[in-house]
Amino acid sequence: MSTIKLQNLTKRFGDLVAVNNVDLNIDAGEVLCLLGPSGCGKTTTLRMVAGLEMATEGDVFLADKRVNDLTPSQRNVAMAFQFYALYPSLNVAENLAYPLHADRLSQADIDGKVREVARVLDLTDVLNRLPGRLAEGEKQRVSVGRAIIRDPNCFLFDEPLSRLDVQLREQMRGQIKEVLSGLNKATVIVTHDQLEALTMADRIAVMRDGYIEQVGTPHEVFATPSNLFVAGFIGTPQMNLMAGTFAGQRSGSLRLKTGEQEIAIPSSVPHAGLTEGGRVTIGIRPRSTELASEAGDDTLTATVDLIEPMGAETLLHLSDGDRDLRVVVDQDVMVRVGEQLHVRPRASQTHLFDQNDARIA
């Protein structure tokens, strides 16, 4: 079984803790995305799985075997590098065949596999070219091809799409997902691009400063972010996060105070952890709102500062003097700068975080 298991994995560079006590399980056939801002330790984690970095503490298990002391070649992992790491003096076919030489296959077998991978990744026409004469997208496909051509314990991808332009990225996301779905191997993809993670991953591990903040399906990390960092990191435009206080629970809704305004959020669950006057952070996604025709119990009032048309939707920057509020409305909603709007968060899509940034609701 091709699985990856990380236990208390820690990496220190001198005083700097790059990766802190990471525990992860990745099943066969599962695609896990390590997502986080640059410098969060995601690449270091990947390199420890590959064996390119030695873990300071903790264990790496590949296919249920502890591999801490094995070299990368002994671990039998396939990896696609961020800068592709194509061998510049070898042509595409030789690059693709490179990982096969260790298996001592016959030349005919090697040629067959190369042709097969080239066909899947649409590289047949460029097999004789040197990497220096490939387009960026082709290089990227060769690096993926070099990873999938053999039968490793697991697949590791380090920022596989970061150097492609937007259009190519969308195309390759689908292609990689399709290729990986047929392989039934544990796969780790490192990325800083949340869209990449949300589209390609079965599960996402959000990292910050060496810690894993949340592990969950793309839906889980988006819909129920476990803390303020995940809430702010996932989703574009960014979630509105407003400091406020808890003003009590009344008739099936929580009352919150932010600045001068009070808002009621429908919620049937009693929240024991909240005391009246306790500090909270209110999180509202710009798309989880609607405009109300008049002020109500459950609306916030703000004036339009800036209008950003985004095609199908329009992003409105609102302000009530102290707080900014971003709201996404349909393109056919006509507003003017300076206009006063009443914004109603959609029921049960408002997030609450306590003083320690952890999720309450």
Add this chain to the structure above:
Amino acid sequence: MTAVTSDATGTPRWLTPSPRNWRLALLIAVVAIPGSIWLAPGNVAFWISFVAVSAVTLAVTINAWGRYPGPLLVAPAIALLFVMNIFPLMWSFGLSFFRFRVNRQAPPRFAGLDNYEKILTDPTVWDRLQTTALVVVFTVAIQMIVGFLLALLFEKEFPGRRVLLMLVLTPMMLSFVAVGAFFRFYYEPTFGLLSQAVRLFTGEPFILLKTPAGALAGIVFADAWMWSPFVMLLVLAGLVSVPKYLYEAAEIDRASWWRKFRTITFPYIRSLLLLALLFRTIEAFKLFDIVFLITDGGPGSSTETIAVYVFRVSFQFFRTSQSSALAYFILFIVIVLTNLYLYFARQRSQEA
């Protein structure tokens, strides 16, 4: 060109006496120098020529002062280059077509290609070229191999690397005379280190330079000792330019050491290796100092390289014009070698 004629008197400007009129100064010098050499006794002619050249220099400098600061600044360097390099080069090239001996009073007599014919039919020249070829092949081969291995060693980080690297590079910075003298003592039969070391085992003093093969080995060893660091430096530059991620990718791809070397390392250092080969071949071909100091061409003439032979012809036999021809013959060979290498290098890089 109308500016050349001046106003009031009607005399052309280049004849008007003035401190900045360098054309007039040049004209006087061109007449005065050959004239004085022709008519006046030697020491007087020398001083007349000296004054004439100084006057031209002064006039040119005054003329250019403030107007052409750039050319004026590079002029001394160019003048020096011309006097010390270009002029002797051209003069000796001219001499090679004359019959001339620097230790005789007789003026040069035109001889056409006689000197070239003489050296090309001279069996000694071909013998010396063979000796040179032997030295070149052995010393360059050893330098390339040792330099390459040293570079592989110094590519890795290890404690004391910087200090050791500095020590290894020292031979290259020594003067030829120092290296020659050092190895002369090193091979010395009675108190030389080599002889003493051998005597520990055999009880007999060891005279390396006694046999032709031994003398050749001694020269090759000294030259290789001096120049292996140069090859190492070039190869090291290539080795450190290989991106680390390529080795990581190869490690992930489970490539053997040999495959990594062949497909990743070697392509990066190939052009530098060729460059090292080119430099070292040309230098070894001209090898003179070390041979002259260690064996002086001996025993017999068994280690006399072509460069030493040129020296003998010109400064011991004083066949000046013939040695000029020989020197140009060597230059020709070196140019041919250089272009061959460059041709192959270019062809290789086009393939890649």
